[in-house]
Amino acid sequence: MSGNLATLRNRFKRDAEFLMQTTPTEDEDEKKEKDVKPLPRINRHSVFWIMASIGVTYYVDFLRNIMENDDIKSWWFNVGLVLLGICLSLAMFCIVYLEWFKGIQHYDQEYPAIPPITTAAFIAASCSFNIALWPVWSFFTPLILFTQFMGVVMFISLLG
Template sequence: MPPFGYKTETSGAVEKKEKPLPRLNIHSGFWILASIVVTYYVDFFKTLKENFHTSSWFLCGSALLLVSLSIAFYCIVYLEWYCGIGEYDVKYPALIPITTASFIAAGICFNIALWHVWSFFTPLLLFTQFMGVVMFITLLG
């Protein structure tokens, strides 16, 4: 009998293949639906349009979000699809921290810019929008 924690050779031969989760599941459907509901009930796009020119925090957040999305598209479209570099985080280790930092800074700027509209609900609303967009993107790829 093998020591505790070791597998015998026969137990390793009977491995089950795990099925990948479907792209549209309850979790992703919930976030997409919640994002749609939030967008509709708080007049999200109307509020963004009204605050676009009045707040420098909003413009700063938009610029930081554009930086974050540009780096993300560079990694996905150019490095992974065009150049075939699957592990771009190993070859270019600074890209992921820069993208993450700019995205977090953009979120902070958007929270400050829209705080006067929704008060303490602002982080919750923006997080719901973020999760809805992320889950929708996962459906595409």
């Protein structure tokens, strides 16, 4: 039994030494990173979500329903707007102030509370909007809101 353990340990030791010898150096890693081409901004995925969002906006008459429909639960809608405002304010703080003016690329390391707060605010906002708009579109509400969200995210990714 102990002979098997010694053999196994020696095999792992040899494998570890082999892996240590064949790992690329940092210079090779940096060259590979430089050689990798960034993904194009406009791709099928982005175009699909933007077109789907436009189609949903037109088909369900999204903006007119938001502005004029009396079935919307206004309290939940207002809570969703406030939470979405918090989410967007934190995003603008990170992008505009921290990245552009301060030059901080990894703001999540400087301000570790921002990502979880933003995520929680967004999840709560989406729940609030689903509750508020459920009387208008019923079980289609989550699908409509998700499509709108993806369209906006893909559109913003084209701008940046």
